[in-house]
Amino acid sequence: MLAKRIIPCLDCDLGIPSGRVVKGIEFKQIRYAGIPWELAEKYYLDGADEIVFLDITASSDRRETMVNVIKKTSKNVFIPLTVGGGIKSIEDARSAFNSGADKVTINTAAIENPELINQIADRYGNQACVVAIDAKRRDGWFECSIYGGRKFTGIDAIEWAKEAEERGAGDILLTSMDRDGTYDGFDIELTKAVSERVRIPVIASGGCGNPGHILEVFQKTKAQAALAASIFHYGKYKIGDVKNYLKEHGIHVRL
Amino acid sequence: MIAIVDYGMGNIFSIRNALEKVGADVKVTSKAEELGNSDGVVIPGVGSFGDAMKQLLPFEEKIGDSIEDGIPFLGICLGMQILFEKSQESKEPGFGIIPGEVIRLPNNVLVPQMGWNEIEIKKGIDLLDGIENGDFFYFVHSYHCVPENREMIIAITEYGTEVVAVINRDNIYAVQFHPEKSGKKGLLILKNFLRSTRC
Incomplete structure (x- = not known):
């Protein structure tokens, strides 16, 4: 049986040459957390199952910096290393894969040009294409947002997840915009709704404040993975300790 | 020196870094004639069986020679599957070095299998020194190998059915998972492979 995955996420500001990991609160305020490859190695040694790098800079000369970070x-x-943020074309994806990324995650580009999902999946395999969805609670539904939460699309998150699967996505990285950076726990309703409607793995994201939140999302939804940033960045919890805790509570994890 | 065969399918970055991490002197080669001078040959691989076979055609003879010469060989994922006679994925025949075929994963599970799964060791060999039953490895595949001779099966995993994870015959080793992406246990397997070579 496949293990549930614990995925630390490194939000990278690539506006400086070496890049740096930062963490936003509700998609806005920023705190500095460390150097990308150093943090990634620490998480790898602590037992992370995968690492996600998200480029959150808005500058245009960042591609080279991200290539350097991945290398x-x-x-x-x-x-496995997943890279996202600013991947707009198959060429961007190729440069990520050629520098050592195993998967790319696309959000804005996928909504603006859904065919990109097919292109990446056809060329590099389904497993290489992660579609990220930033979902905002609305009255009775969840709306997809793009451009790091700055623009709303009117698109229903569940319907979009299903389309992404049909087009060849290998994972859905599902972030609750309402919970992101709050430490209040994952949005169970959102995660449950999406993970029950697709047959590909859903990575729950946004709001993780303690190991109990990860346990909750695995117990109450069909999420295959949980993504967290802050709880690992500031040394509050070690990945190995979190996995031991999950195992004690009957969750199948890799130790 | 370990030769990694670069036949234009997917990136060889990870396997190269992993082998270097465990101390191997690595050469990435896209020239068949360079295989003869190596102490070990690694065929990585992500992609489809048919495309891989077309790209590997120029290497077929040299790979066969080096295996006959007793040079340790490690096939990874697609690099394992191409050793077999045929695959349901493609009309292209495989190398046929190992009797058997490659079939699609069953319909009762999500395909591809993508993630960390546990292996069950059927037979202890040097390649698995330090590896225990229940250790996790990273799998990404839609097809799996069914060798005619079950004696070759060294370890399996469960994914809707029994999935062969490791095979061995003489100097041929092959793994369905990705040791270069399987953390410390994966590196250990690469280190064990390196030890089986003269390096």
């Missing part, structure tokens, strides 16, 4: 990371980190 440096893949020298010492031997688990």
Whole structure:
């Protein structure tokens, strides 16, 4: 049986040459957390099942910086690496794969050009294409947002997840915009709704404040993975300890 | 020196880094004639069986020679599958070095299998030194190998059915999972492979 995955997420500000990991609160305020490849290696040694790098800079010269971050990371980190933020075309995806990424995650570009999902999946395999959805609670539904939460699309998150699956996505990275950075726990209703409607793995994201939140999302929804940033970045919890806790509570994890 | 065969399918970055991490002197090669000078040959691989076979055609003879010469060989994922006679994925025949076929994962599970799964060791060999029953490895595949001779099966995993995870015959080793993406246990397997070579 496949293990539930614990995925630390490194939000990277690539506006400086080496890049740095930062963490936003509700998609806005920013705190500094460390150097990307150093944090990634620490999480790898602590037992992370996968690492996600998200480029949250708005500058245009960042592609080279991200390539550098992935290359440096893949020298010492031997688990799957996912890269996202600013991937707009198959060429962007190729440069990520050629520098050592195993998967790319696309959000804005996928909504603006859904065919990109098919292109990446056809060329690199379903497993290589993660579609990220930033969902905002509305009255009775969830709305997809793009451009890091700055623009709303009117698109229903569940319907979009189903389309992404049909087009060849290998995972759905589902972030609750309402919970992101709050430490209040994952949005169970959102995660449950999406994970029960698609047959591909859903990675729950947004709101994780303690190991109990990860346990809750695995117990109450069909999420296959949980993504968290803050609880690991500031040394509050170690990944190994979180996994031990999950195992004690009957969750199948890799130790 | 370990030769990694670069036949234009997917990135060889990870396997190269992983082998270097465990101390191997690595050469990535897209020239068949360079295989003869190596102490070990690794065929990685992500992609489809048919495309891989077309790209590997120029290597077929040299790979066969190096295996006959007793040079340790490691096939990873698609690099395992191409050793077999045929695959349901493609009309292209495989190398046929190992009797058997490659079939699609069953319909009762999500395909591809993508993630960390446990292996069950059927037979202890040097390649698995330090690896225990229940250790997790990272799998990404839609098809799996069914060798005619079950004696070759070293470890399996469960994914809707029994999935062969590791096979061995003489100097041929092959794994369905990705050791270069399977953390410390994966590196250990690469280290064990390196030890089986003269390096």
